Amino acid sequence: MLTTRLPSRVEPYKLAARAEHLEGLMALDGFARLTDEVGAQAGDCRVWLDFGIDAQGRRVIRGRLEAELRLPCRRCLSPLAQRVESEFLLGMVTSDALAAELPSTHEPVLVENEQLNLLTVVEDELILSLPQVVYHDEADCEVSRDQLTSGADAEAAREPAASPFEVLKRLKGKH
Numbered sequence: 001m002l003t004t005r006l007p008s009r010v011e012p013y014k015l016a017a018r019a020e021h022l023e024g025l026m027a028l029d030g031f032a033r034l035t036d037e038v039g040a041q042a043g044d045c046r047v048w049l050d051f052g053i054d055a056q057g058r059r060v061i062r063g064r065l066e067a068e069l070r071l072p073c074r075r076c077l078s079p080l081a082q083r084v085e086s087e088f089l090l091g092m093v094t095s096d097a098l099a100a101e102l103p104s105t106h107e108p109v110l111v112e113n114e115q116l117n118l119l120t121v122v123e124d125e126l127i128l129s130l131p132q133v134v135y136h137d138e139a140d141c142e143v144s145r146d147q148l149t150s151g152a153d154a155e156a157a158r159e160p161a162a163s164p165f166e167v168l169k170r171l172k173g174k175h
Helices: 012-017 032-038 096-100 118-128 151-158 164-172
Strands: 021-027 044-053 059-072 079-093 107-110
Touching: 012 044, 012 059, 012 079, 021 118, 032 059, 032 118, 044 118, 059 118, 079 096, 079 118, 096 107
Parallel strands: 079 107
Antiparallel strands: 021 044, 044 059, 059 079
16 A cells, blocks of 8 residues: 655656656645646545656656546536546656657656656646546436426427428428
8 A cells, every 4th residue: 555655846867767666645635736627635646657768768757646536527516436547658858849759659748957846747647637527327416317408498398399391391382
């Protein structure tokens, strides 16, 4: 079981040169952009990071993360427990020009002054791993299917649909 807290900043080039492995926890309540996206979270994100140098001499980070999030249901907006997982391959770069040279299998991660903000990296990957939409099962949702239509659409749905051939009859002048 992971209990170690990961540092928020590391020196990734040194870690890559020594082929270091980091694993530990990062508190979900420390991710401000994630909170803005899906609401306040509690608990931890479990993170595994392998720093290294690939066959082409690129400094890379192979990573994996797992978290149990409370995401809002798109129908009723009540929180719903959702497991989020991601595996990623990052290529360390110092500029946008170098990022453009990375193969499509690598996502660029910007290293400034030989420092890498792990908090930002993990938060980015967590946000990218969020499911597009989250819904409760219809039986568990606080909003029923009938409540999802409103206004003129709801009234039109209650009236029987007119026959599409009625329009043709009127056009031909036959009533």
